[in-house]
Amino acid sequence: MIYSEKARNYATSLPSMHRAVTAYMFHFVLNPDFLPQKLNDNILPFSAFLRDGFGRRHNYLRISLTEKCNLRCQYCMPEEGVKLTPRNQLLSTSEVLTLARLFVQEGVDKIRLTGGEPLIRADVLDIIAELKKLQGLKTLAVTTNGINLSRLLPKLKGAGLDLINISLDSLVPAKFEFIVRRKGFHKVMEGIDKAAELGYNPVKINCVVMRGLNEDELLDFVALTETKPLEVRFIEYMPFDGNKWNFKKMVSYQEMLDRIRQRWPDLERLQAGPADTAKIFKVPGFTGQLGFITSMSDNFCSSCNRLRITADGNLKVCLFGNSEVSLRDALRSGAPDEELLQIIGAAVGRKKKQHAGMFSISQMKNRPMILIGGYAQPSGPDARTALSPRTPGTLVFSTKPMSPKPNSVRMFHNHNSSQINRESRSNQTRSSSDTQLSHVDSQGRATMVDIGGKPPTCRTATACATVILGSTAFRLLRDIQLAKGDALTVAQLAGIMASKQTSSLIPLCHPLPLDHASIAFQLDSQQSAVIITATCRTTGRTGVEMEALTAASVAALTVYDMCKAVSHDIIITDVKLLSKTGGKKDFNRHPSLEN
Structure with missing residues (x-):
């Protein structure tokens, strides 16, 4: 940990603008060797709330603006579609901006807007313009399926958008339509060209590679980088609820790399940043480059700096984890910044060292990709779908009091000895092993039950x-x-x-x-x-x-x-x-x- 526990505890009691500096000063007093090293590394103090138990600094926030999409991509959602959260349970514009401000205030310097499809949100331009006003935010990006990109791009650039990721899983129009279950290939290509024309460099192309579907196009995608300022990112097929993932469909990073090197043996690897998810390569002489996102075969959990806020306001500290905490509920209950930060800090502090591995993930209950906002652009159902009470993380409740039927509501506060005796007698039918206290060990000390062997x-x-x-x-x-x-x-x-x-x-x-x-x-x-x-x-x-x-x-x-x-x-x-x-x-x- 960069901060000592003493520094962290004291700093969290202070106003947020003073926390990082105070913790930094405490650590210098307690660890005098710290200051020269950090000054030499040019690393500034960083919020303890966004640092997990393994020392990872989370300075990159992905915000899902909507669960809706105008495509239905096969790899991110079930074939039957998903149920959408009611609009009043999604984050409002002011709530998005409030949370973004809080995270930037604590050290987040990069925000990516995702979905669903973020560019179908009516106020996306206003959100981008307001986010660009946040002092300390260095990079504002968007991940899009590209259908509306060409039309909106000039205004997006004017509002301050810095980076663009565009999903494209096939260069064959008919295959494109099969994968996304909609038309629109030429609109996506037009958006890519428009982004390059307006000076975005690189324009990142996200391609989820699936065996038997598009792995035969690897070389064609690499060829796109010869004359265009593109970074084609090949993404290993990842398991999410309902996308029928199996190991045989996944084409590993090493297999993709071997195929490409057969055509371009002089392919060279480029230096990547410490928290970059992609392994970056370049064909000598080509304008653009290519990358591999190897979440399944070679995870990059040790350098993960990403947090996610879903469209319904849940914080996910790991894309492949099913643990979520609602920031929306806390926000709407009037929680002050300090309380929100305690919730965020607790969630980040519980982040595991790495995800469970592809086979375990494929068996876990997690949201469909469209409801998370993953690496490749999620795509989803039309507006006719409604809330599903079975969606993980979705809380369903009614605020209207129910009128009881006559005589159906009874009060049970008059517990008498006969009732207690009946309950006691019923419990005595259990075996002696069942009546042993589960949270006490053989020496009578309190202990947590080991549930590791349970299914x-x-x-x-x-x-x-x-x-x-x-x-x-x-x-x-x-x-x-x-x-x-x-x-x-x-x-x-x-x-x-x-x-x-x-x-x-x-x-x-x-x-x-x-x-x-x-x-x-x-x-x-x-x-x-x-x-x-x-x-x-x-x-x-x-x-x-x-x-x-x-x-x-x-x-x-x-x-x-x-x-x-x-x-x-x-x-x-x-x-x-x-x-x-x-x-x-x-x-x-x-x-x-x-x-």
Whole structure:
């Protein structure tokens, strides 16, 4: 680590503009040999929030502006398409700019706009113009499928766009249409020529190489660099949800290189930057160059400096990881910059040393490429698709209170000894091995359960909690007349955010990437109570009952907080697990235990 822990802890308590300098000064005091070396290397202090546990500095941010696209490329999405997130759950322009400003303030000096297809977003020019005003941002790039590029390029350049990556997977029009499931080859070629004409150098061409589809065009793509200022980047075929990846379709970097060297044996390798993803080569005498992005056969994780923000506001620290954290939810809940930075810093700090490898990745649950914004330009469905509750990272909830059916909502806060005894007797039917505490070792010390040998499965849990408010607070909550606003909407956000922080709140819980989290409410006017139901789902090696219980509990606490100005005579009760499935043993609370 560049900063000592002492410097980091002190610096994070200061205003952001002073953090890096203060940490730098602390480290110099504690490590006097540091200063000359860093001055000689011309490396400035860098935010501790964007540095992971392996010392990698993340100064490159990719922002997905939309999930929509005007193509349907085979390698980045399922054939049946994907479900899009509702527009109100996507980042607004102001939210994009707020997050970008925060990251640049902390040391990000390069931003790439991706999608979906970013150039179909109506305000893309305004976003680019505003991003260029950020002090400290050196490079602003866009990755596009090129369909709209020729028409927009003069305005894009005028707004300040520095670099362009264009996806092109075939030089044969019919094959192009087969791969992207749409027409548009000539528009893409026109965009490439227009970019070169306007002085972009190099114009980067992203080509995903797939065996049996386009690997026979490798030499044709290299030939493009003879007279044009292009950098053709050959990308190994990568696994994402629904793209039917398999090892036999992947053409490795070494195989591609061998084929090209048979035609141009004097191909020479160029020096690349320390964080460059591509291995760069050049045919002597050619104007342009070529590169290889070798994510599968020869990963570059050790020098990774990239972070991603999805269109719905989730931060991904690794393209191939399924762990995400919502910056959108924190932003919309009014979190100040310091709180956002703590969330970002925690996510970056959890980044693994490297991705799991191509075979493991192909078995993992992850978003389709279009919903991430990967190396090659994702392409996707038309506007008719809608939200899918099964999309990883998508949180589905309703802010409208549900009206209970007559006699369907019951209060269970009057636990008596007979009910407790019934539950106790039912538990006694379990074997002695099942009743052994799982978080205690043979010496009675607290320990985290080793789940490494368990197979990943789809696991779901549902929990509930009841908040008894009293008639006045209940009426104000129901009619959304509380001084603090809409209590149920705030409680939903709080519960969902809490479910994703369970492992931070409860020491021996495993951190789990949630596929889904939802909060629902029922209003019981007879009891002046709110019944909260939380459901969480993951694909993992351990269950999500703690996430569901945490979500229900924090949602209940939030209702209390929203209503306490009216009355402190509020009771939170009956916090319990209702069901869990997908593990070694399923659990469903028996109705007889509620009588």
